[in-house]
Amino acid sequence: MGTVIFFIFAILAIAAAWGVVTSQNIVHSALYLALSFAGVAVLYVLMNADFLAAVQLLVYMGAVSIMIVFAVMLTLRGDVCNSNPENRHWRQGAVIAGLMFIMIALVIFTNVDWRIIPTPWLGGGSAEDLSLLLLTRYMIPFEAAALLLTIALAGAVILAKGAKESK
């Protein structure tokens, strides 16, 4: 059952990612991106990462996709059916991406030293377990991330709105 669910949603995520990079309509690309994020969230659930799945749905599907759709709407010009064209180097890009995938797959298949855990891991990535780590061992990076988000928020507002010239 879990295997079936895994393959359904892994194929969904990959097919949606394929749609993102091949669709000629950028609005369709944005919607495919949201679908791909949803598939990845299901993969997180299958890996016992409950909190991360929730965060994935909230942040990526809720915030990032909507922001990208807004940016698309604010910058769209001309015909929407041909708003996401390939540049003239797309063949080289495809070759490089394919070679990269072959290389990664070779590394994955030839490396036998993964030290897989002997028994299935019953623990979960719940918010409680994660918060214990975040507030003790990773407190400084946690605070730095908070600072980064605040600065990015202010910077995005200033960049998009345009700061007034100071006298």
Next chain:
Amino acid sequence: MNLNNLSVGLTTYLLVGAMLFCLGLYGVFSKKNIIAILMSIELMLNAVNINFVAFNRFVWNQQTGNHYILTGHVAALFVIVVAAAEVAVGLALVITIYRNRKTTNVDEFNWLKW
């Protein structure tokens, strides 16, 4: 349904991550629209997150002796934070450039070239 006895192993998850990463890489190389490039970057960050969580789920941590340390989850969380900040600043930059240049085509963003 028991989610803890999956027959899907680490290799499969890593392959899914690699496929998503390479599709994102192809998008970065081949797209003209800068928003499409930002979307491809998001795909790549997602693929890396899958790898973090998969390693945390399946690989035994020899140094601590247990695998109940959610370091991979914490790393994935930080990746999500950085991705959110990146997309906010990136789209603000896109809108500013669009306001000045009336285009989102990266081939025309060449006015730093002499």
